Amino acid sequence: MISIGSNTVARRIEDLGGDIIRQIKEKTKSFCWHSLALDESTDLCDTSQLLVFIRGVDSEFNVTQESASVHSMHSTTTGKDIFNEVSKIITEYNLEWKRVQCMTIDGGKNMSGTKRGLVGQITTAREVRGFSKPIFLHCLIHQQxxxxxxxxxxxxxxxxxxxxxxxxxxxxxxxxxxxxxxxxxxxxxxxxxxxxxxxxxxxxxxxxxxxxxxxxxxxxxxxxxxxxxxxxxxxxxxxxxxxxxxxxxxxxxxxxxxxxxxxxxxxxxxxxxxxxxxxxxxxxxxxxxxxxxxxxxxxxxxxxxxxxxxxxxxxxxxxxxxxxxx
Structure with missing residues (x-):
């Protein structure tokens, strides 16, 4: 048996990841409404990891829920920084801000802050675009x-x-x-x-x-x-x-x-x-x-x-x- 080189393994993993992203992008085209769930935490290397889930529903009420992104944040993790990453994901998956109906967040101040936190950043961005404020939910298990x-x-x-x-x-x-x-x-x-x-x-x-x-x-x-x-x-x-x-x-x-x-x-x-x-x-x-x-x-x-x-x-x-x- 001939072992596969590390570069080949890495390339195949990247191809698999790219294919999954393409499939998600195809599904997001049919979304009538969608919501996001976010969690930001620090790993063993003291690097902040931002995890984002997308959940959407189409005109036939088919629900799709997928992990959209795991982004490493090596610098600051302010509400503005997290908002910028969320904006990139919205753009990458061809989603629209006006169709975001709900966001589930953790309890950190950088997330839940109504002024400088992510909640405040999204609320301001929606108001500028003339959209209503989405529903913000705090993770139920986290609250407990x-x-x-x-x-x-x-x-x-x-x-x-x-x-x-x-x-x-x-x-x-x-x-x-x-x-x-x-x-x-x-x-x-x-x-x-x-x-x-x-x-x-x-x-x-x-x-x-x-x-x-x-x-x-x-x-x-x-x-x-x-x-x-x-x-x-x-x-x-x-x-x-x-x-x-x-x-x-x-x-x-x-x-x-x-x-x-x-x-x-x-x-x-x-x-x-x-x-x-x-x-x-x-x-x-x-x-x-x-x-x-x-x-x-x-x-x-x-x-x-x-x-x-x-x-x-x-x-x-x-x-x-x-x-x-x-």
Missing amino acids: ALCLKYVDMSCVMKPVASVVNFIRYHALYHRQFHDFLKEIDSEFLDLPYYAAVRWLSCGKVLLHCLEFRSQIDLFLTEKNKPQPLLSDCEWIWKFIFFADMTGHINNLNLKLQSKTNLISDYFVHVEAFRPKLALLEGQVFHNIFHVVKNFHAESKVEFPSSFANEINSDLKMHFQDRFAGP
Whole structure:
């Protein structure tokens, strides 16, 4: 077998990509209306990546949804910069601004800003051309993730992240901890890094660390890096509470990520979770959270109901603000 040269592989990939773009351009010619979905995030190399999706409908109500562009932005990522890239895509695919009916964006200020952000730039450009303002939507799953992000969990997340980084950063410690988990036949064989941009990261890190709490305490003590908070019952209560709360949030997030969801399904999931928060708020004083209840018999310190109620009320408020009812 003769291997294909790297240049040949690159050329064939470019040909495949070019053919896909040509097919999309053919479909866009029949669009009566179309919408765009945009997401801007930073990769591992600190390069900003702008992802753009096109969704259009023709006169026979056939819906086409395709990924239109992944553009690397090496300099600034202001609303004006993103608007310029969107304008290029509109031109490249022979779309028309007047037929853009909706735009879905993430929650960054460079996107959602009504003056200098992308929203403001598009609104101004449409007004100059004499077109009405399109509908701007904030990604539903992103909004749900932001509800938890703006809850102050630093008292727990900072020590937990520090412990995880200590074990994962040193290759030898990481291997030793991995072997230790194998010896005890643990269900989880590793500790995941905490990444704020990953929606499920917070809950997974807390769950794993809670599962290995005693093992981590022993391991750190052997390495002469003890974490006193792992023996502090009052802090452990907060740790357990946040692990339980983020579990509920992650379950909702996974439901919203289902590819088979219709808009009515999203509405049902969110509306079902809002009264659940009110129910959990009433349960705080009775210590009947799932994980909290299991730890209650082990601790000599009372569950910090006032602290938990404050956090739950804060989370409830964010959900009410971001998913305001009629």
